[in-house]
Structure formats: structure tokens, C-alpha cells
Amino acid sequence: MGHPSHDQVTFDIIQNALEAIADEMFVVQRKTSMSAIIYEVLDLGTGICDAKGDIAASGAGIPAFIGVLDKAVTAILKKHPPETIQPGDLFASNDPYWGGVTHLNDMILAMPVFAAGRLVAWTANIAHWNDVGGLVPGSMSSDATEIYQEGVRIPAVKLMEAGRPNQAVFDILYVNTRLPAFLKGDLWAGIAGVRIGERRLQELIAKYGVDVVIAAIDDFMDLGERRARTALKGLTKGVFTFAEEQDDGAVYKVSIEITDDAFIVDLRDNPDQSGSRNSSLEGVVIAAQLAFKAVTDTDAPGNGGFFRPLKVVTRPGSVFHVVEPGALGYYSEVEIRLFDLILRCMARYVPELVPAGNFASICGTNIGGKHAETGRHYTIVEPQLGGWGAQRGRDGNSAMFSGFHGETFNCPAEVAEARYGLGVEELALNPAAGGEGQWRGGKGISLRYRVRADDNFLSVGYTRSRIPPWGVDGGLDGSPNFVEVLRPGEMPERYAFGTNIPLREGDVVHVVTGVGGGFGPPERRSREAVLRDLRDGYLTGERAREIYGIED
Structure with a gap:
């Protein structure tokens, strides 16, 4: 007014x-x-x-x-x-x-x-x-x-x-x-x-x-x-619940109550805090705010007034409300899981709101140690790109940061090599199978860092490493996120979480991020689209025959 x-x-x-x-x-x-x-x-x-x-x-x-x-x-x-x-x-x-x-x-x-x-x-x-x-x-x-x-x-x-x-x-x-x-x-x-x-x-x-x-x-x-309350009036009213298993077997649960004047997110029935994968109450509120805006009015100003109808209820001492002196190093993986959880809960009641699952992890990658040329200590901190899920009418985006991570970019290979003394041997789309459908999921990445000095280290924190991005309406699930350490003459070592993993000169850190989930049955994908995927390297001939029944 x-x-x-x-x-x-x-x-x-x-x-x-x-x-x-x-x-x-x-x-x-x-x-x-x-x-x-x-x-x-x-x-x-x-x-x-x-x-x-x-x-x-x-x-x-x-x-x-x-x-x-x-x-x-x-x-x-x-x-x-x-x-x-x-x-x-x-x-x-x-x-x-x-x-x-x-x-x-x-x-x-x-x-x-x-x-x-x-x-x-x-x-x-x-x-x-x-x-x-x-x-x-x-x-x-x-x-x-x-x-x-x-x-x-x-x-x-x-x-x-x-x-x-x-x-x-x-x-x-x-x-x-x-x-x-x-x-x-x-x-x-x-x-x-x-x-x-x-x-x-x-x-x-x-x-x-x-x-x-x-x-x-x-x-x-x-x-x-005003914009938030107007949008809230258009949502289906009631109490909605959803539960999702995590990579470690824990089950995260959410209950959402929507009334004429409130959007209440109840997270009390969740696991106890543990290790470094916990979030503060305020961090959980942020994840809920982002999801609330996604289901109400994405064009409205995201200021303090917009979030007045949102209420978040937690249990102190839980993974969604850490209490002192709990650790929070990998808080982001908890919040991104919650963001997904709320959207998946609402997807059944707000048609076309949520696409198929995306790689949905920050994929935090820390590599450091002695710089090969200067001998000084360096630490590279990299979030990673990954595949987004498909939605009705369009394929998923490839090699993007998660929506939770927002307007960010990857570090160019030239900068990584100059500043950190690592060799960047590959940055390509992940060729892994998965995410096929009437509309296919976007591709993740395959990134290889070659270590150029001894006494280096790797620390990582990836989720969606066991349970892949989900397909929707008959679309196939995507593929998981993980890191491999490739040492000359040795078997690959695979990690999702790891701290201070030793690296030597000549070792390769191979980052692999997930393919997004597919949307709709694969048999409904047009022949032209399948042939285009083959031409552009999104699909192998073997997979085309197996899933789509089309010869290369």
C-alpha cells in the first residue's frame, strides 16, 4: 500500500x-x-x-x-x-x-x-x-x-x-x-x-x-x-509428510503444514547430531526459506518481509539443530538434503514444481600441500559442477552447480594450475549411464587433477554417493557422486567423505559428479533426440540399444 x-x-x-x-x-x-x-x-x-x-x-x-x-x-x-x-x-x-x-x-x-x-x-x-x-x-x-x-x-x-x-x-x-x-x-x-x-x-x-x-x-x-501471503493462499492446505533415506542409512523426515497464513516446517523427528554433518537452527531456516520461495513466488523480493509467514520447528541436539559443541564442517550437505526434502514433499501437491533429482551436493573438494614450484603451502577449495534432473518438456542442464549453491562458477583450469601447482588433465562431461527418459537428465563432470609434489593431501565431502538422483514418471535414476584417487600401479581408491588422504607426486584425483534423473519413460524419447545424444556424446551406442532400442 x-x-x-x-x-x-x-x-x-x-x-x-x-x-x-x-x-x-x-x-x-x-x-x-x-x-x-x-x-x-x-x-x-x-x-x-x-x-x-x-x-x-x-x-x-x-x-x-x-x-x-x-x-x-x-x-x-x-x-x-x-x-x-x-x-x-x-x-x-x-x-x-x-x-x-x-x-x-x-x-x-x-x-x-x-x-x-x-x-x-x-x-x-x-x-x-x-x-x-x-x-x-x-x-x-x-x-x-x-x-x-x-x-x-x-x-x-x-x-x-x-x-x-x-x-x-x-x-x-x-x-x-x-x-x-x-x-x-x-x-x-x-x-x-x-x-x-x-x-x-x-x-x-x-x-x-x-x-x-x-x-x-x-x-x-x-x-x-504481501507477495508471500498472496502466494500462500494459492497452495493446497493441509499437513504433508515425506521421508528420504540418506547415503549412510539415516532417514530424514519432514512434515509441512500449510494454513491460510502460515507455512510450518516441522523437523523434530530426525536423527541426533553426529560428527561434522550437522546444521545450525539458523542454517536450517535458510534451507527452508529457499524452498518456501521456490513453492510460492520466485519473482517476489527475497527480503525479511517475504519470510514472515514461514515457521520452522526443530529439536535441539538433532542433525537439523546442532547444539554446542557439535561440529559443522559439512553443514552444507545437511542443508542441501533438507532443501531437496521439502521440495520433494511439496512436489506431489504442486504439479510440475520439482524436476527429477539432481546431483544435489556441494561436492566440496580440498587439495593442498607443498606447491610444486614455490614450495609454499597451498590449499585449493573447490565445489563441483554436476547434472540437473530433467523436467516435462526439457532435458536437464549439464555441468551446473546445484540450485542451492546458486550463482557460482568453477575455477578455470589455468588458474588452478598457476595458483595451486596442480595439473588439470581433464574436465569433461561424465560419460556414466543413467538418467535416461523421455527427457534425459543432465550430465555431471569428470575432472582429473594430477598431483605434482609429494606431501599433498585430499579432503572431500560428497553426498548422493550411494543413493542417486531420482527419476520421475518412469524416467531412470541418475548416477552418484564420488572421488577416486588413482595411484600408479595401484587399484583405484573411492571416497565420498575422507580427511587428509595422503597424495604423492604422480597421483591423480578423479572427481566424478552425478548424472541427473530422467523424466518420463525412455521409450517415449524421440528418435531424433536419441540420435542427437549419440552424436553429442551424451549416450553410447550400447546404451542406445539397451534403453531405446536404437542402433548406433
């Missing part, structure tokens, strides 16, 4: 300006970071929050990361009352038990914005740092059982006070990493990002006035809520 004292056109201009500021924050951080996981892969997120901490505008990057920022600012405000915060302050947090939400590798920076003597907004960002100490290089150990083993914890503290650096915190960060130069560069890139956001917000406030900018933010929140 808008605020009667201000015109809607001005509000629209301000709201678009907020999005532009968040985007500029993203570009600044990307262009000034040291690590390829940030400047190439774009494993970061930026946003603007209102004075209370609700997300008001978001930049590019990983959707799940943007959802972290409001929760981090809320935690900062809980620890630091507004009367203790002043212009020039800058806060840092990577601790999931203090607003960090994800795991210790992800550092959040947040800066308050003041106008007319009062706190009016926050600029914030989050990025993955390659190493923050802990048991293993890369700080992500599948063997960790407590957060103390995963690295340095920064519990929502002031990194700067009134513009002056809190040097003690900087020193603690620098000595708790195996890659101090990279951490320092990535840290100051993040500081530059929130500072440019604060400067641009001050310019916006100077142009329109603080009251108008605040009113525009409030109006944007109200718009988000």
Missing part, C-alpha cells in the same frame, strides 16, 4: 538503489580478494539489513549465504545492544553459535550505518576462507566431532571500534591459519566491501533523507510479505 506521506515512485527508486549498492559491494569484494574460491568461484554473498537486522536487499552470490546475513546481524545486536554501537564499528563472526550460522570457514563482516545520530541500517558480507586452522589444512574435517577441532572461533566481536582496528583480533586471525597472506587479503577485501556499502548508503540518505529511506525499506518489507 505504501506510506501515505511518500510517493511510491521514490520508494521504487530507493529500493532499486539498495539492490545496486549490494551488487557494488559484491563486485568490490570479488575484485580485491586473494583467493580463487572468492574471486573465481564467487563463494560469497553481500546484503543490506535494516536497523533490526532483517534483510532489506541482497547482491549476487550464493542464495544460502545471503540468508545468513540477517541472522548474523540479529546475533550481533543481541550481544551488543544498540547503545554500545557507534559509527565506524565493524563486527566479525564465523562462529555458528554466535551468529556465524554455517561453519568456521565462512567469515561474516557487518558494519552499522548511522544517520542523524541513529542506527538506520547494516551492510554485511560473507565469504569462504581457505583455512582458519583446526585439525586439517582447509579446516574441513569429516572426522571432527567438536567445533573446537575445526578452527579459530570469532564470536561476533568488534573487529574495528569507531574506525580503529582491534589489532588483537587481527593478530589472532593471522596466526590461526596456514595461509596468512590469503586470509589477510580476503579479510581486507571483505572490509572494503562493507565500507563501500556504508558510503553508498550515506549518499542515498543524503539525497532523499533518512526518514524517506527508512520508509522505503519498511515499504519493501511490506511488499515482500
Whole structure:
């Protein structure tokens, strides 16, 4: 409806300006970071929050990361009352038990914005740092059982006070990493990002006035809520349940209740927390927010107002609500499983909502050790591309990041070879069978890194390694994700999770990601499409004869 004292056109201009500021924050951080996981892969997120901490505008990057920022600012405000915060302050947090939400590798920076003597907004960002100490290089150990083993914890503290650096915190960060130069560069890139956001917000406030900018933010929140509640009215009402077995045999369950004014996700009936595959409550809320938006209104603004009808219920001490001192190194695999779980639950009641299954894993791959040329320690942190599921009317996409992982990219072979001293011998589509149907699933990848020095290591965390992406309406299941270590003269070693696997010069790390599930019976696929798959290398002649009855 808008605020009667201000015109809607001005509000629209301000709201678009907020999005532009968040985007500029993203570009600044990307262009000034040291690590390829940030400047190439774009494993970061930026946003603007209102004075209370609700997300008001978001930049590019990983959707799940943007959802972290409001929760981090809320935690900062809980620890630091507004009367203790002043212009020039800058806060840092990577601790999931203090607003960090994800795991210790992800550092959040947040800066308050003041106008007319009062706190009016926050600029914030989050990025993955390659190493923050802990048991293993890369700080992500599948063997960790407590957060103390995963690295340095920064519990929502002031990194700067009134513009002056809190040097003690900087020193603690620098000595708790195996890659101090990279951490320092990535840290100051993040500081530059929130500072440019604060400067641009001050310019916006100077142009329109603080009251108008605040009113525009409030109006944007109200718009988000109206759009969500309108979409909610169109959903089937009732209580819906779904359960899915995981690679380790555990069963994850969800119950969703949809009413006229609420979308309630109940996760209480789930396994106890265990090892490093757990999520914080806030992280689970983010996964639910992404799924909620997918089933309601994908075009609406994803601000704090939009998510007001969503409620998430958990059981403390479970895999979906870890309690201290539980480990969270591979939190992302839990959240991506939940995202799938909610969508699969809703697919039966919202026709054509969910395609066939996709490879649905971050496929986190850490390789590190001594650089072949420089002798310095390096760590490469790579999420991987994979195959998406088919849907009615179209084949699945090949070699894409999962929808949960968002707008990210793979690290180019040239960068990996130059920065990390690895040889990239292959990056090709995975030729594995699977995912055939009237519309076929997209292909995953086959990626081979050749190790060029001794005393290197591999740590990985892949799910969908035993239970493949599912087919729909007669489409065939896809294929699993896994990693092989190929050593000269030895049998291949296959992994889904592993920590500090030793690597020697000449070894090959072979990454294989899944083919997405098919949609519809294979016999209904057109002959022309099958022949095109044969021509383009998506299908072997043997498989064409076996599944489609077509000779090469």
C-alpha cells in the first residue's frame, strides 16, 4: 500500500538503489580478494539489513549465504545492544553459535550505518576462507566431532571500534591459519566491501533523507510479505509428510503444514547430531526459506518481509539443530538434503514444481600441500559442477552447480594450475549411464587433477554417493557422486567423505559428479533426440540399444 506521506515512485527508486549498492559491494569484494574460491568461484554473498537486522536487499552470490546475513546481524545486536554501537564499528563472526550460522570457514563482516545520530541500517558480507586452522589444512574435517577441532572461533566481536582496528583480533586471525597472506587479503577485501556499502548508503540518505529511506525499506518489507501471503493462499492446505533415506542409512523426515497464513516446517523427528554433518537452527531456516520461495513466488523480493509467514520447528541436539559443541564442517550437505526434502514433499501437491533429482551436493573438494614450484603451502577449495534432473518438456542442464549453491562458477583450469601447482588433465562431461527418459537428465563432470609434489593431501565431502538422483514418471535414476584417487600401479581408491588422504607426486584425483534423473519413460524419447545424444556424446551406442532400442 505504501506510506501515505511518500510517493511510491521514490520508494521504487530507493529500493532499486539498495539492490545496486549490494551488487557494488559484491563486485568490490570479488575484485580485491586473494583467493580463487572468492574471486573465481564467487563463494560469497553481500546484503543490506535494516536497523533490526532483517534483510532489506541482497547482491549476487550464493542464495544460502545471503540468508545468513540477517541472522548474523540479529546475533550481533543481541550481544551488543544498540547503545554500545557507534559509527565506524565493524563486527566479525564465523562462529555458528554466535551468529556465524554455517561453519568456521565462512567469515561474516557487518558494519552499522548511522544517520542523524541513529542506527538506520547494516551492510554485511560473507565469504569462504581457505583455512582458519583446526585439525586439517582447509579446516574441513569429516572426522571432527567438536567445533573446537575445526578452527579459530570469532564470536561476533568488534573487529574495528569507531574506525580503529582491534589489532588483537587481527593478530589472532593471522596466526590461526596456514595461509596468512590469503586470509589477510580476503579479510581486507571483505572490509572494503562493507565500507563501500556504508558510503553508498550515506549518499542515498543524503539525497532523499533518512526518514524517506527508512520508509522505503519498511515499504519493501511490506511488499515482500504481501507477495508471500498472496502466494500462500494459492497452495493446497493441509499437513504433508515425506521421508528420504540418506547415503549412510539415516532417514530424514519432514512434515509441512500449510494454513491460510502460515507455512510450518516441522523437523523434530530426525536423527541426533553426529560428527561434522550437522546444521545450525539458523542454517536450517535458510534451507527452508529457499524452498518456501521456490513453492510460492520466485519473482517476489527475497527480503525479511517475504519470510514472515514461514515457521520452522526443530529439536535441539538433532542433525537439523546442532547444539554446542557439535561440529559443522559439512553443514552444507545437511542443508542441501533438507532443501531437496521439502521440495520433494511439496512436489506431489504442486504439479510440475520439482524436476527429477539432481546431483544435489556441494561436492566440496580440498587439495593442498607443498606447491610444486614455490614450495609454499597451498590449499585449493573447490565445489563441483554436476547434472540437473530433467523436467516435462526439457532435458536437464549439464555441468551446473546445484540450485542451492546458486550463482557460482568453477575455477578455470589455468588458474588452478598457476595458483595451486596442480595439473588439470581433464574436465569433461561424465560419460556414466543413467538418467535416461523421455527427457534425459543432465550430465555431471569428470575432472582429473594430477598431483605434482609429494606431501599433498585430499579432503572431500560428497553426498548422493550411494543413493542417486531420482527419476520421475518412469524416467531412470541418475548416477552418484564420488572421488577416486588413482595411484600408479595401484587399484583405484573411492571416497565420498575422507580427511587428509595422503597424495604423492604422480597421483591423480578423479572427481566424478552425478548424472541427473530422467523424466518420463525412455521409450517415449524421440528418435531424433536419441540420435542427437549419440552424436553429442551424451549416450553410447550400447546404451542406445539397451534403453531405446536404437542402433548406433
